[in-house]
Amino acid sequence: MIKIGTALFEACEELERERGISKEVLIASLCDAMVAAYKKHMKIKESANIEAILDEQSGEIGVFSTKTVVEEVEDPELQISLADAKEIDEDVEVDDEVKIEVTPDQFGRIAAQSAKQVITQRIREAERNLVLQEFMDKKGTLVTGIIQRVENRNVIVNIGKTDAIMPQKEQIPGEYYKPGNRIRVFVLNVKETTRLPQVIVSHAHAEIVRELFELKVPEIEDGIVEIKSISREAGYRTKIAVWSNDPEVDSVGACIGPRGSRIQTIVSELKNEKIDIVRYSDDPVEYIVNALSPARVVSVDVLADDEYAHDAMVVVPDDQLSLAIGREGQNVRLAHKLTGWKIDIKSVSQMEKAEAQNLQNYEEDVREEEAEDEDDELKQEIEEEMSQQAYDEEDLQTEEPADEVSEDEEV
Secondary structure (H helix, E strand, O other): OEEOOOHHHHHHHHHHHHHOOOHHHHHHHHHHHHHHHHHHHHOOOOOOOEEEEEEOOOOEEEEEEEEEEEOOOOOOOOEEEHHHHHHHOOOOOOOOEEEEEOOOOOOHHHHHHHHHHHHHHHHHHHHHHHHHHHHHHHOOOEEEEEEEEEEOOEEEEEOOOOEEEEOHHHOOOOOOOOOOOEEEEEEEEEEOOOOOOEEEEEOOOHHHHHHHHHHHOHHHHOOOEEEEEEEEEOOOEEEEEEEEOOOOOOHHHHHHOHHHHHHHHHHHHOOOOEEEEEEOOOOHHHHHHHHOOOOOOOEEEEEEEOOOOEEEEEEEOHHHHHHHHOHHHHHHHHHHHHHOOEEEEEEHHHHHHHHHHHHHHHHHHHHHHHHHHHHHHHHHHHHHHHHHHHHHHHHHHHHHHHHHHHHHHHO
16 A cells, blocks of 8 residues: 555545535546556556555555456466465455455555646546536526637637637627626537637627616516517617516516616617617507607508518608618618518608509509400401301302303293
């Protein structure tokens, strides 16, 4: 047995307290490392029944070989003769197993190196597993971190036990990410790697808005007000549809808060990104009207309403057309994402012009059809007259030979 002292056990207990690494796991790993080192050092085959035993009381560790008692030894690494076994234990019989200490005299240095390597490896594995478990549980939630640096257009954010990566596509366009600044990010994904897990975060995801409203609006957290849908173009504008499960609670008012306090807090968190709070409705016409706010709507005509097509024609006043469409089509695009309906917007004058054109086209089609009908009737009359004329001529030709016969008879 090799004396390693009680310091190792104390270190294992401290690691268990501080890092959450089980002392039993560390000791078992140390024993496995000792066995592997012994087999390599002594050039023993892997099938040999070798184990390491560590005595916590004495602080000693030893390597032992378990061999089967036989009359005649064929494999010295796995078997021991009955006579030799009797020297260890007088009560053994053939086919019994005996445990023999085989610890080399100069094995202390190997034991120390193995202990160091095992503990270092187990610490890394434990840290990786702890980080993986922690952030797997946080996947799909908001976390607060500190910006470390920008690397290859990716923002590196420290979120506690590890650094997360914010890819360029998950960043808000035009925003400057200054190292040292605190930032609230959304945990998108956690990937297991050979080292620490790779945590992917986002600052542009629509769910950030949901999480912020759940944090700032108690009625949402309590389930009284429900967020039905969110559409976002990060850094510019967000539309959020809300619904109240309590008739006495105004869903929009609850999100805005007294004197706009709640919505202002969220807007500040999002660096003054514009937010439209929309009242949800099961009626698609009402929902579309609300989604296009702040523009006023004259009418909504549902063109298709089935599981495959959701098309609607919206008419707005002439002075509201640009507002309804939004800059570069942003307002109508967000309304489409929010409601799931394809929305075509026209002004009143455009609609009147289109209707007038449709009426004109209809009248022209009617006139063309009437003209075609007249042509068909005239053609039919001509064909009938020609047919009648041909018939009369045929009758006339049939009557002429009869007249000639009569004249001959008279002569």
